[in-house]
Every structure is written in structure tokens, then in C-alpha cells.
Amino acid sequence: xxxxxxxxxxxxxxxxxxxxxxxxxxxxxxxxxxxxxxxxxxxxxxxxxxxxxxxxxxxxxxxxxxxxxxxxxxxxxxxxxxxxxxxxxxxxxxxxxxxxxxxxxxxxxxxxxxxxxxxxxxxxxxxxxxxxxxxxxxxxxxxxxxxxxxxxxxxxxxxxxxxxx
Numbered sequence: 409x410x411x412x413x414x415x416x417x418x419x420x421x422x423x424x425x426x427x428x429x430x431x432x433x434x435x436x437x438x439x440x441x442x443x444x445x446x447x448x449x450x451x452x453x454x455x456x457x458x459x460x461x462x463x464x465x466x467x468x469x470x471x472x473x474x475x476x477x478x479x480x481x482x483x484x485x486x487x488x489x490x491x492x493x494x495x496x497x498x499x500x501x502x503x504x505x506x507x508x509x510x511x512x513x514x515x516x517x518x519x520x521x522x523x524x525x526x527x528x529x530x531x532x533x534x535x536x537x538x539x540x541x542x543x544x545x546x547x548x549x550x551x552x553x554x555x556x557x558x559x560x561x562x563x564x565x566x567x568x569x570x571x572x573x
Contacts, residue, residue, distance in 0.1 A: 412459045412511045417466060421456050422449040425466055430497050433532055436556060437494060448472065457511060464504070467493035467512050475528045477553040483560055488526035489516060505539050513543070513563075525563050530556040537561075 417425075426442050426449075429435070439445045448454075452472040457465045467473075473492035474484050484490065495508055516525055529536050531550070537559065545561040552558075 412457050412464065412508075414455050414457055414511070414515050417449050417454040417456050419446075419450060421463060421466070422446050422454075424463055425449065425494075428494075428497050430500075434497075434500070436530060436532070455515075457508060463496055464499050465493060465495040465508055467491055469516070473527065475551075475553050475558050478528060478551050478558060478560065481551055483528075483549055483551055484526075486524075486526075488524040488562065489520050491516065491525060491527050493527075505536075506543070509539060509543065526560060528558045528560050531559055532556060 423446070426439050426445050428438070430437050449466075452468060453470055454466055454468045454472065456463055457467070469489055469491055471479070471490070473490035478484060491512065493509065493512060495505060499508070513525065516523075526548075527540065527545070529540065531537075540561050543563070545563050547559050548562050549560040550557060551560075
């Protein structure tokens with residue numbers, strides 16, 4: 409996925425993503441409020457990842473990647489670039505997640521140098537947690553939310569720079 413292309417999400421991409429359907433237990437990620445999702449995708453920093461012209465997945469950065477309940481309880485006070493990501497349902501389970509995620513990390517390191525990377529993941533999503541840990545992300549906090557419990561993870565070599573130095 410080295411040759412994967414990252415670009416801003418388009419309205420056409422957003423429509424495709426809104427119609428993605430995941431199987432249980434990942435159906436948690438199925439979009440139910442389509443109008444709100446469309447607005448979220450187009451009004452915030454969302455990106456697509458394409459490989460050979462096919463939409464492989466999306467990711468977002470900043471507050472769009474934060475879980476509202478975590479934000480409300482002060483889980484995101486440290487300065488990091490928060491990321492949220494999702495692969496197209498047809499792409500999951502094919503051992504492409506590592507390449508997909510590493511392509512996003514490379515993009516973030518190039519675009520936001522010297523900024524730490526943090527993500528939030530639902531605790532039931534053991535497949536994603538295993539992937540993130542294999543790349544070097546560590547669990548730093550957890551919190552309950554309305555629909556699931558979440559873990560916050562950061563990468564030790566991508567930690568935020570101490571601005572006091």
C-alpha cells in the first residue's frame with residue numbers, strides 16, 4: 409500500500425462511506441444518521457486512502473477523531489494529533505490493516521512533524537487493538553461512552569514534543 413494515495417474526502421466518497429456495512433460486532437461502526445455523517449465528513453478534516461483507484465479506507469484528525477464522552481471528561485488535554493480511521497468492509501480481515509495504518513502514520517508524520525499521535529478505540533475491537541499494539545501503540549487511558557468503552561492509545565516514538573525545552 410506504499411502507492412496508496414491520500415486525498416481530502418469528496419462528496420462522492422462520503423456517500424460511499426455512509427453505505428458501508430460491517431458485520432457483527434463491527435456493525436457498531438455502521439452509520440445510522442446519514443445526513444449528520446455527510447455534514448461531518450465534508451465540514452471536518454477527513455481523508456480517503458485509495459489503492460489502485462479503489463477506496464480502501466478513510467481517516468480523520470483532530471476533534472473529529474475524539475470520542476465526545478472522552479473529551480467531556482478531559483481525556484484529550486495533552487497535545488497530540490488525534491486520528492480516527494476505518495477500512496472499507498470489503499478490505500477488512502485480509503491482513504491489509506497494517507499497511508493501511510502505516511500509510512496513514514507516514515502521512516501524519518510528514519504533514520505534522522514533531523506532533524504526537526493518539527487514537528481512541530472501542531475495547532471490543534480486539535482486532536484493531538492488536539494491530540495498534542503490534543505497531544508500538546500503548547494503552548494510556550480508558551473511559552466509558554454511551555455505546556461502548558474506549559481505550560486511548562499513543563505511540564512511544566511519536567509522543568508530543570515538550571514545549572518547555
